[in-house]
Amino acid sequence: MSAVVVPTGHGAYSCACVRSLGRRGIDVVVASEEEGVPAAASRYCRESVRVSDPETDLLAYRDDLLALAERPSVETVIPVRPADAYVLSRYREAFQAVTSVYVPSIEQIDAVFDRVQLFEAALAAGVPAPHTECLDAVTDWSSRQVVKSRYNLLTSRYLADLDDTDGDLVKSVEHLAAGERPDDSLRERFHHTPIVQEYVPSSDEYMVAALYDHGEPLATFQHRQVRGNSYTGGGGVYRRSVAIPELGAVARDLLGELEWHGLACIEYMRHAETGEFVLTEINPRMWQSLPSTVRAGADFPYYYWLAATGQPEAIDADYELGVGSHLLNGELGYLTSVVRDESPLVPTPSLPGTAVTILASCLREPHFDYLSLDDPGPFLRGIANKLLGKG
Numbered sequence: 001m002s003a004v005v006v007p008t009g010h011g012a013y014s015c016a017c018v019r020s021l022g023r024r025g026i027d028v029v030v031a032s033e034e035e036g037v038p039a040a041a042s043r044y045c046r047e048s049v050r051v052s053d054p055e056t057d058l059l060a061y062r063d064d065l066l067a068l069a070e071r072p073s074v075e076t077v078i079p080v081r082p083a084d085a086y087v088l089s090r091y092r093e094a095f096q097a098v099t100s101v102y103v104p105s106i107e108q109i110d111a112v113f114d115r116v117q118l119f120e121a122a123l124a125a126g127v128p129a130p131h132t133e134c135l136d137a138v139t140d141w142s143s144r145q146v147v148k149s150r151y152n153l154l155t156s157r158y159l160a161d162l163d164d165t166d167g168d169l170v171k172s173v174e175h176l177a178a179g180e181r182p183d184d185s186l187r188e189r190f191h192h193t194p195i196v197q198e199y200v201p202s203s204d205e206y207m208v209a210a211l212y213d214h215g216e217p218l219a220t221f222q223h224r225q226v227r228g229n230s231y232t233g234g235g236g237v238y239r240r241s242v243a244i245p246e247l248g249a250v251a252r253d254l255l256g257e258l259e260w261h262g263l264a265c266i267e268y269m270r271h272a273e274t275g276e277f278v279l280t281e282i283n284p285r286m287w288q289s290l291p292s293t294v295r296a297g298a299d300f301p302y303y304y305w306l307a308a309t310g311q312p313e314a315i316d317a318d319y320e321l322g323v324g325s326h327l328l329n330g331e332l333g334y335l336t337s338v339v340r341d342e343s344p345l346v347p348t349p350s351l352p353g354t355a356v357t358i359l360a361s362c363l364r365e366p367h368f369d370y371l372s373l374d375d376p377g378p379f380l381r382g383i384a385n386k387l388l389g390k391g
Contacts, residue, residue: 041377054083125257177344219317237330292325
């Protein structure tokens with residue numbers, strides 16, 4: 001029997017991988033450093049295995065994934081998180097010696113994990129992108145700006161004071177009003193010198209998902225992000241599938257410039273004044289809104305499986321437009337962000353109005369990432385984890 005390894009934490013999108021492939025008769029091995037992950041509670045999970053924590057010891061995590069990949073039945077490993085994408089690409093030869101992985105080269109990973117390189121590539125491709133500088137290079141603080149981590153993942157490849165076991169995620173985003181300068185503790189909070197970008201006034205946020213074969217698309221998908229983790233932004237928790245030619249064109253131009261290979265999740269903002277689709281970032285892995293993508297008919301876990309097992313011609317990349325889906329705990333996070341979060345750039349919405357809007361959209365479109373009548377285990381496990389303070 002063919003098998004696939006799905007590394008995961010508590011994210012709902014790994015459940016989409018488990019369900020997609022398990023329903024097709026492929027044995028799914030869920031690998032996690034944590035106990036009680038929702039994906040392991042799926043009826044389609046054949047086996048759950050504990051592995052090292054990539055944020056504690058990236059090399060031990062690599063070795064644990066390699067040990068699973070060496071099993072004769074395992075035909076591929078799916079990159080679900082930033083650490084997976086990095087490990088599978090940096091040690092691609094070792095993984096390819098025992099299984100098949102469909103991932104970018106480490107040089108391509110560098111080009112998107114280092115956001116300075118990414119926005120230089122966007123400039124070379126001629127696609128809209130915000131002006132970006134390292135913090136040390138900024139001399140003009142007169143406009144509204146955003147501070148982000150320079151790197152998708154902090155590793156020894158990018159920072160000389162780290163060793164090969166380090167793999168830290170820094171997701172902080174700081175909003176600066178016009179004329180505001182960051183305080184001296186900023187580098188310490190980011191654990192490196194971050195980047196500063198111009199603030200882009202956005203009317204909508206979008207995502208383009210893609211699977212590429214050395215610069216050529218095998219499958220693409222688009223959605224509009226209606227709500228994110230917070231009213232200030234973040235990963236999509238309510239999204240609806242779309243197909244916008246101009247959005248597809250800027251994604252193709254950028255991925256073509258990168259000669260991309262493997263998975264890509266590209267996030268965009270639509271400029272409120274110009275209407276341009278402005279690049280936010282690229283993630284070379286599966287994405288938070290994957291269950292919504294699969295629900296619309298764009299089955300990227302299966303596409304990845306087909307490409308990794310030498311069957312790319314079997315990919316049927318059509319999908320249904322106007323399909324929406326909610327991440328319920330994400331919707332709750334959006335609601336609480338109205339009370340918890342502050343931004344000098346984004347107005348705080350009304351709490352009652354936000355609550356009514358969320359409830360109405362859930363009633364109008366009752367599609368949910370975890371909740372599935374034929375596979376209730378992940379949803380129930382997720383509730384239990386929240387009650388126990390996990391995840």
